[in-house]
Amino acid sequence: MTINISAIDAAIVIGYMLAVLFFGVWVGRRGGQSSAAYFLGDRSLPWGALLLSIVATETSTVTFLSLPGLAAAAGGNLTFLQITIGYIVGRIFVIFILMPLYFRGQPFTAYEVLESRFGRLSRRTVSSLFLLTRNASDALRLFLTALVLQIVLGLDLTVSVMFIGAVTILYTFIGGAKSVIWNDCIQFVIYMLGAAAAAYIIVGETPGGIDQLMQFAGAENKLQIFDFDTSLIKPGMTFWAGLAGGAFLTAATHGTDQMMVQRYLSAKSRADASLALGISGFIVLAQFAVFLLIGIGLASLFGIGTNSAGVDMKNDQLLAYFVVNYMPIGLLGFTLAAVFAAAMSTLSSSLNSSAAAFINDIYLPTRKSELDERTKLRASRIATITFGIVQTGIAIAFGMIGSNESIVANVLKISGFAAGPVLGLYFLGVFVPRIRQREALTGFVVGIVVLSTIAYATPVHWAWYALTGTLATMMAGRIALVLTDNNNE
Numbered sequence: 140m141t142i143n144i145s146a147i148d149a150a151i152v153i154g155y156m157l158a159v160l161f162f163g164v165w166v167g168r169r170g171g172q173s174s175a176a177y178f179l180g181d182r183s184l185p186w187g188a189l190l191l192s193i194v195a196t197e198t199s200t201v202t203f204l205s206l207p208g209l210a211a212a213a214g215g216n217l218t219f220l221q222i223t224i225g226y227i228v229g230r231i232f233v234i235f236i237l238m239p240l241y242f243r244g245q246p247f248t249a250y251e252v253l254e255s256r257f258g259r260l261s262r263r264t265v266s267s268l269f270l271l272t273r274n275a276s277d278a279l280r281l282f283l284t285a286l287v288l289q290i291v292l293g294l295d296l297t298v299s300v301m302f303i304g305a306v307t308i309l310y311t312f313i314g315g316a317k318s319v320i321w322n323d324c325i326q327f328v329i330y331m332l333g334a335a336a337a338a339y340i341i342v343g344e345t346p347g348g349i350d351q352l353m354q355f356a357g358a359e360n361k362l363q364i365f366d367f368d369t370s371l372i373k374p375g376m377t378f379w380a381g382l383a384g385g386a387f388l389t390a391a392t393h394g395t396d397q398m399m400v401q402r403y404l405s406a407k408s409r410a411d412a413s414l415a416l417g418i419s420g421f422i423v424l425a426q427f428a429v430f431l432l433i434g435i436g437l438a439s440l441f442g443i444g445t446n447s448a449g450v451d452m453k454n455d456q457l458l459a460y461f462v463v464n465y466m467p468i469g470l471l472g473f474t475l476a477a478v479f480a481a482a483m484s485t486l487s488s489s490l491n492s493s494a495a496a497f498i499n500d501i502y503l504p505t506r507k508s509e510l511d512e513r514t515k516l517r518a519s520r521i522a523t524i525t526f527g528i529v530q531t532g533i534a535i536a537f538g539m540i541g542s543n544e545s546i547v548a549n550v551l552k553i554s555g556f557a558a559g560p561v562l563g564l565y566f567l568g569v570f571v572p573r574i575r576q577r578e579a580l581t582g583f584v585v586g587i588v589v590l591s592t593i594a595y596a597t598p599v600h601w602a603w604y605a606l607t608g609t610l611a612t613m614m615a616g617r618i619a620l621v622l623t624d625n626n627n628e
Contacts, residue, residue, distance in 0.1 A: 144291055144463065144471060151472025152292065155329075156306050156479060162325065163310025163318035163487075174515040177315035178247055178495040179405045184320055186411035189402050192323035193419040194426065195330075195484035196398060200284045203330060203481040206427060208454030210434030211443055215454075216363040217431050218376045220424065222602065225385020227420035232386065233394035234413045236569065241400060242409040247499040249400035256568040257576035259504060264580065265564065266500035268557050269397055270493055274526060277489040278533035284482035285534060291463060291475055296538045300531055303479070303486075308527035311487045312520055316405055319487045326480035333477025334429050336470055337462060341436035344465055355439040362435075372598040384602035389420075391558035391605050395565050398492040437461055489530070494522035559608020560586035566609065567616045574620050582616025589615075 175181055209219050240252045250269070254262035285299035294302070310318050345351055356362050368377045393399045393416065403412035437443070437457045462474050498519050503510070510518070564583045567574050589611040593599050599607070 144475075145468045147468050148472030148475065149292055151469065152288075152475050152479065155472075155476035156303070156483075159322055159325070159480075159483060160306045160310050163314045163322045166314055166318050166321045173512045174247070174498070174519055176317075177516055177519050178401065178491065178499075180316040180320065182245070182405060183407055184317070184405045186406060186415040188320055188324055189406055189412065189415040190419050190422070191327045192320040192484075192488075193393075193399065193402050193415060194422050195323040195327040195481070196402070196488040197392070197423070197485075198327075198330070198426065198481050199280050199485045200287065200478055200482040201280065203334075203430070203478055204458050205455040206430035207434030207437055207458045208456070210361065210431040211438040211441075211457050212454045213443055215434065215438070216361050217428070217435075218363060218366045219431060220364055220427055221366070221376050221378050221381030222385040222388075223381070223420070223424040223427055224378075225382045225387075226389045226423055228382065229386040229389025230393060230416050230420045232390050234417055237390070237394040237565065238403065238409060238413055238416075240569075241403055242412075246404065248496050249395055249397045250496065250500050253564070253568070257579055261564070261576055261580060262500055263504075264583075265395075265557075265561055266397070266496045268561070269496055270501075272557050273398065273489055273493055274530055275533065277486055278530040279537065280482060281486055281530055282534035282537050284479060285538070287459065287475075287478060290459075297535050300534045300538065303483070304527060304531035304534070307483050307486045308490065308524055308531075311490045311527070312523045315519075315523075316401070316491055319491050320402070320405065322487060323484045326484040329473075329480040330477040331426070331429075333474040333480075334433060336466075336474055337458065338429065338433050338436060340465055340467075340470075341433065341440055341461070345436065345440050352436055352439050356435050359438070361438065371603055372600060374600065376600075376602060380600055380602040384600075384604070384606050387562065387609055388558060388602070388605035391562035391609070395561045396558070397496045398488050401488075401492050401495055433458065486530070490523050490526050493526040494519055497522050497526075557587065559590055559605040560612045562605065563609040563612025563616070566613055571613075571617065571620070574616055575623075578619035578623055579616050581619040582612045582614070585615035586612030 173181075206219070209215050210217060241249065243252075246252065248266065250262045250266045253265055281300060281304060285296060285303055288294060288299040288303065289296045292299075310322065342349055342352065347354075366375065366377045367379070369379060370377065371380075373380075403409075403416065406412035406415065434457070440461070441457065459478075462471060462478075466474055498515070502518065502522075503515075560583050563586050564579055567579045567582060586608050590604060590608040593607055594601075594604060
């Protein structure tokens with residue numbers, strides 16, 4: 140259903156996206172003279188920019204719209220914040236255990252260390268899996284973001300996908316890493332200002348203001364943060380799932396995923412990279428708290444409680460509904476721009492990191508002769524635009540098939556299956572000195588199979604997936620090593 144917004148708001152949304160394009164081109168206008176400049180900003184970017192880029196990259200439109208829905212739901216509260224404790228612990232682990240691996244020499248990707256430890260097959264296998272899952276999941280994020288643009292502006296869905304995709308592809312294609320990272324900084328500020336504006340309007344629209352909100356939150360137990368239930372299948376977040384699951388999830392996504400590791404490799408030094416990553420955990424905690432508190436405000440405004448139904452819509456649609464129906468002209472356009480800012484920061488990072496992985500892990504190692512920098516740069520840009528076209532094509536195809544939320548959820552779930560097994564592969568390399576490539580890859584495959592079975596055949600909460608995948612991979616790898624040693628005796 141199309142929602143008509145004012146010409147002013149529509150102009151703000153379109154103007155913002157065009158401004159992002161021109162800013163990205165301007166920032167990266169001198170950043171494309173070599174592959175190191177194109178993918179890593181000449182390893183010279185300041186830690187503050189990397190800090191905001193890390194946070195913006197892991198914040199998508201889904202995060203921006205869905206987190207308020209968790210707290211707004213009947214029985215919802217602040218317990219999701221517990222996962223940020225694990226996020227902080229996981230980052231500390233990455234800083235001290237995995238970060239040193241990436242500053243030995245001058246690698247371009249996270250997966251080069253696998254080749255030096257195990258062999259080229261490991262590097263290519265994991266990098267290929269990254270390319271597959273990253274582009275599939277981010278194509279769906281592009282689709283979901285374009286769906287918002289279609290709803291608010293009345294554009295055809297295919298046109299919406301192509302517009303967002305084209306803007307993101309162009310500034311990533313031309314400016315490379317510098318364009319992506321500095322745009323991330325702007326987009327972080329935009330979507331947080333949008334969240335702050337939404338919070339301010341919610342308080343103003345609530346009869347009784349902040350006092351009424353606090354009374355409602357107390358009566359509905361909305362301010363509960365900790366839940367020490369030890370169940371593995373409890374639908375909501377628990378302290379143990381947040382601590383253990385969140386730590387392993389972050390160790391995997393921020394310690395082995397090219398999209399994040401590329402940020403560290405763009406830093407001036409290992410110390411700068413560690414500083415940016417360490418502080419980012421606390422920024423994410425504060426950001427999640429803001430989104431969840433907005434959800435509590437929405438629950439109060441719309442009368443969503445244990446004894447009342449509230450409005451007739453899904454919880455993750457509440458913020459979008461509020462923005463379109465309660466925001467004044469001008470501020471509505473700005474807040475919608477914030478939604479697209481959250482999406483574009485993730486998509487641009489996806490394109491740049493995918494191109495880096497393909498060129499350095501797949502393409503260049505197959506070349507019999509060394510390429511000059513000009514040829515490498517041309518190939519890098521071709522890879523960027525190719526992955527942009529692939530993601531746009533998948534998003535358009537999904538729109539033609541029709542929106543099916545269960546399919547979206549399942550594909551996004553599949554894209555996360557690799558996180559735990561990949562971390563397990565890295566752990567085998569770090570903590571099991573005797574293990575070789577064959578046993579390590581055996582453990583990796585078994586880890587994916589075990590995790591897939593658990594995800595689809597059991598009610599285990601998703602927060603435990605990364606931990607489960609890591610442990611299954613490590614155990615299978617160790618067993619394979621013992622069996623190999625016994626056969627060789």
